[in-house]
Amino acid sequence: MKRILVTIFCLSLFFGSFAQELANFMGSAPIVSPEITNSGITFRISAPYADNVKLNGSWGASVEMTRSANGVWSVTIPTPTPELYTYSFNVDGISYNDPANVLMQRDGTRYLSVLLVPGEATANYFEATQRGNLSQVWYDSPTLGINRRLFVYTPYGYNKGTTKYPVLYLLHGAGGDEDAWSTMGRTCQIMDNLIEKGLAKPMLVVMPNGNPTQQAARTTMLPEVPIDRNAPNYDPNGYVNSIVKDIVPYIESNYRVIANPNSRALAGLSMGAGHTISCTNLYPGFFSYICPLSNGIRVTDENKATYEEQFKALKKAGYKLYWIGCGEDDFLIESARTLDATLTSLGLKHTFYVNSGGHTWTNWRIYLNKFAPLLFK
Amino acid sequence: MKRILVTIFCLSLFFGSFAQELANFMGSAPIVSPEITNSGITFRISAPYADNVKLNGSWGASVEMTRSANGVWSVTIPTPTPELYTYSFNVDGISYNDPANVLMQRDGTRYLSVLLVPGEATANYFEATQRGNLSQVWYDSPTLGINRRLFVYTPYGYNKGTTKYPVLYLLHGAGGDEDAWSTMGRTCQIMDNLIEKGLAKPMLVVMPNGNPTQQAARTTMLPEVPIDRNAPNYDPNGYVNSIVKDIVPYIESNYRVIANPNSRALAGLSMGAGHTISCTNLYPGFFSYICPLSNGIRVTDENKATYEEQFKALKKAGYKLYWIGCGEDDFLIESARTLDATLTSLGLKHTFYVNSGGHTWTNWRIYLNKFAPLLFK
Numbered sequence: 001m002k003r004i005l006v007t008i009f010c011l012s013l014f015f016g017s018f019a020q021e022l023a024n025f026m027g028s029a030p031i032v033s034p035e036i037t038n039s040g041i042t043f044r045i046s047a048p049y050a051d052n053v054k055l056n057g058s059w060g061a062s063v064e065m066t067r068s069a070n071g072v073w074s075v076t077i078p079t080p081t082p083e084l085y086t087y088s089f090n091v092d093g094i095s096y097n098d099p100a101n102v103l104m105q106r107d108g109t110r111y112l113s114v115l116l117v118p119g120e121a122t123a124n125y126f127e128a129t130q131r132g133n134l135s136q137v138w139y140d141s142p143t144l145g146i147n148r149r150l151f152v153y154t155p156y157g158y159n160k161g162t163t164k165y166p167v168l169y170l171l172h173g174a175g176g177d178e179d180a181w182s183t184m185g186r187t188c189q190i191m192d193n194l195i196e197k198g199l200a201k202p203m204l205v206v207m208p209n210g211n212p213t214q215q216a217a218r219t220t221m222l223p224e225v226p227i228d229r230n231a232p233n234y235d236p237n238g239y240v241n242s243i244v245k246d247i248v249p250y251i252e253s254n255y256r257v258i259a260n261p262n263s264r265a266l267a268g269l270s271m272g273a274g275h276t277i278s279c280t281n282l283y284p285g286f287f288s289y290i291c292p293l294s295n296g297i298r299v300t301d302e303n304k305a306t307y308e309e310q311f312k313a314l315k316k317a318g319y320k321l322y323w324i325g326c327g328e329d330d331f332l333i334e335s336a337r338t339l340d341a342t343l344t345s346l347g348l349k350h351t352f353y354v355n356s357g358g359h360t361w362t363n364w365r366i367y368l369n370k371f372a373p374l375l376f377k
Numbered sequence: 378m379k380r381i382l383v384t385i386f387c388l389s390l391f392f393g394s395f396a397q398e399l400a401n402f403m404g405s406a407p408i409v410s411p412e413i414t415n416s417g418i419t420f421r422i423s424a425p426y427a428d429n430v431k432l433n434g435s436w437g438a439s440v441e442m443t444r445s446a447n448g449v450w451s452v453t454i455p456t457p458t459p460e461l462y463t464y465s466f467n468v469d470g471i472s473y474n475d476p477a478n479v480l481m482q483r484d485g486t487r488y489l490s491v492l493l494v495p496g497e498a499t500a501n502y503f504e505a506t507q508r509g510n511l512s513q514v515w516y517d518s519p520t521l522g523i524n525r526r527l528f529v530y531t532p533y534g535y536n537k538g539t540t541k542y543p544v545l546y547l548l549h550g551a552g553g554d555e556d557a558w559s560t561m562g563r564t565c566q567i568m569d570n571l572i573e574k575g576l577a578k579p580m581l582v583v584m585p586n587g588n589p590t591q592q593a594a595r596t597t598m599l600p601e602v603p604i605d606r607n608a609p610n611y612d613p614n615g616y617v618n619s620i621v622k623d624i625v626p627y628i629e630s631n632y633r634v635i636a637n638p639n640s641r642a643l644a645g646l647s648m649g650a651g652h653t654i655s656c657t658n659l660y661p662g663f664f665s666y667i668c669p670l671s672n673g674i675r676v677t678d679e680n681k682a683t684y685e686e687q688f689k690a691l692k693k694a695g696y697k698l699y700w701i702g703c704g705e706d707d708f709l710i711e712s713a714r715t716l717d718a719t720l721t722s723l724g725l726k727h728t729f730y731v732n733s734g735g736h737t738w739t740n741w742r743i744y745l746n747k748f749a750p751l752l753f754k
Contacts, residue, residue, distance in 0.1 A: 047469075047470070048470055049428075049469040049470040049471075050469065091469075091471065092424075092426040092427065092469065093424070094422075094423065094424050094426075094427075094473070095476070096471070096473060097488070099472070099488075102486045103596060103598065104483075104596075106479070106481075109479045110476070111474070111476075111488070116598065126598060127597055127599050129524075131515045132515075133513055134513045135510055135511065135512035135513070136510055136511045137510045138508040138533075147506075147508070149508075156515075159631050218479045219479055219480060219481075220504055221480070221493065221503060221504065222504050254536050
């Protein structure tokens with residue numbers, strides 16, 4: 001509780017000092033938003049000419065805001081359960097981010113204001129004391145024929161000493177890019193906290209871009225390089241192959257890491273879970289830790305035999321962990337259940353972690369918190 | 378011209394493909410904004426209930442937008458001179474970023490939509506073919522008593538070979554943070570392009586946070602650590618000392634760089650120019666390349682003797698380049714002129730580059746393009 005109060009205090013200082021700067025800049029009374037107090041969270045926005053202003057937050061239903069005499073609209077809501085939320089204002093029908101809040105995240109092409117409510121559940125989403133570094137790294141992908149960008153988290157202490165580290169390769173979903181896990185997923189903060197608390201082994205986390213036509217996130221303005229799916233040499237597994245043939249070799253020859261299967265983990269959410277399953281099925285024995293999140297497999301008459309063959313090969317090659325995470329309200333829960341049942345029927349040891357909630361970053365952050373401590377042990 | 382057309386084509390592809398995704402997401406006709414064509418640039422925003430919508434861009438005066446039947450407001454402007462511009466919409470009195478544009482920049486606490494008009498003047502602001510990496514790095518600052526973050530650009534090829542590189546330390550202005558030069562300043566793109574064209578020597582660029590109370594940019598949510606200016610051990614040069622005592626030693630012991638004055642450059646804009654001048658005056662001979670941008674000195678009866686003594690010591694210690702850049706409309710041009718005159722009167726060889734324009738990122742990007750090729754030669 002003390003830590004929570006301290007954090008709330010720090011957040012108040014933080015928002016307060018920002019508000020002061022805004023006031024200096026605008027030469028008017030500062031607008032503080034969001035303001036976290038013991039009685040709730042107050043949101044404010046200046047919209048003197050608006051007829052109707054609402055607050056839309058990922059914590060629940062839309063709420064009406066009230067206009068004050070000076071044209072500032074506000075509303076105070078009960079503090080929601082500790083979580084990282086996104087929100088926006090709806091001002092006369094258009095969605096509007098909070099101009100008084102410096103915390104913003106980009107989900108693919110959309111920007112949203114961020115509210116991080118402190119508490120036990122979100123403690124690992126704040127900066128730890130011992131912090132690792134994050135690098136934006138360009139590498140050649142001969143498999144895809146383009147130069148591409150990935151993000152690399154190196155743990156606290158990597159710069160010193162001669163220790164070699166294991167590596168988690170962490171894949172995003174459709175609509176995301178190499179930026180997704182480190183921003184919306186708060187990967188650096190989660191890993192820093194888990195490692196500092198002794199709960200996870202120090203490891204590198206490599207976050208590639210899973211869209212094979214993209215050189216990098218669209219914010220780089222690099223054009224996409226279209227793939228001709230009718231070309232004779234078109235390989236539907238191009239991206240998955242590039243993980244094993246381009247990304248892992250690049251990391252293992254450029255970073256101080258342990259280059260063997262027992263020191264390689266592959267995890268991914270949604271589309272990235274599909275990549276994880278495909279990759280570990282196509283390259284059995286290459287990754288000893290396998291964590292598909294919020295997705296599974298769809299078994300049809302056509303692919304049933306292939307899946308069986310691949311999973312049997314994986315069982316034979318051996319692995320240390322197969323950890324499936326999915327929310328029971330996730331629209332892909334059935335595919336995760338099918339994966340669970342298939343592994344069970346074929347005798348592949350695994351964990352099927354089902355929690356509440358859906359296809360959300362709330363769950364993907366929870367899963368990273370859950371499975372990272374199980375890696376490389 | 379061909380290159381410009383190709384770039385425009387690529388941008389169209391880029392914005393076009395984004396618009397398609399938005400359409401899929403929203404289940405309605407896509408809004409493309411900004412749309413660059415041969416006849417100008419069209420901006421669009423859906424605001425069905427608004428009475429008045431304007432476009433505000435850093436290229437010039439505010440312009441009225443026109444409502445179409447479906448509630449989408451639009452305006453086409455003549456393509457402005459190639460430059461990196463920021464813009465926003467004013468919808469019934471409130472400022473609103475372009476939700477159809479994934480390009481956004483943060484200036485301290487404010488976010489603004491970005492328009493990068495291609496052309497010869499902006500060629501170096503786009504990604505080069507050979508790209509260096511950018512890292513967010515935590516380091517201890519014993520001088521300031523906190524753990525802090527800086528950004529490090531390592532040039533293309535740094536990962537390979539055993540070459541040792543020189544280092545440019547590049548400082549931001551008031552209101553900025555360690556993120557400013559790499560985003561608004563487009564430092565990585567400029568350095569990549571200059572190096573690829575053979576115009577600048579391959580070098581590291583280190584971009585620290587110049588606010589001594591900040592551990593890192595506010596987007597990390599780390600609280601500020603106040604400095605007691607009345608404390609007996611308070612040092613008004615704390616941050617400047619930390620550059621020489623903490624930052625340079627950290628870089629020189631953690632990166633493959635050349636650790637001597639002839640391989641160290643210090644440059645900074647506005648407040649960072651003040652830091653540059655203070656630092657090179659307090660530590661003559663430590664940096665051989667000195668580039669204050671958009672600021673200079675204010676000589677008073679009280680500080681005149683100190684400045685003279687410091688500049689004479691700097692002259693005696695020796696340096697390779699003293700490059701001052703300032704716009705003639707800059708509100709700090711007089712201080713730059715005073716610096717120029719003082720150096721002249723004391724016989725310190727230097728360059729005073731005066732161009733048009735004011736205290737803007739447009740100029741700071743231009744200055745980096747100008748002085749980076751002069752370093753370490």
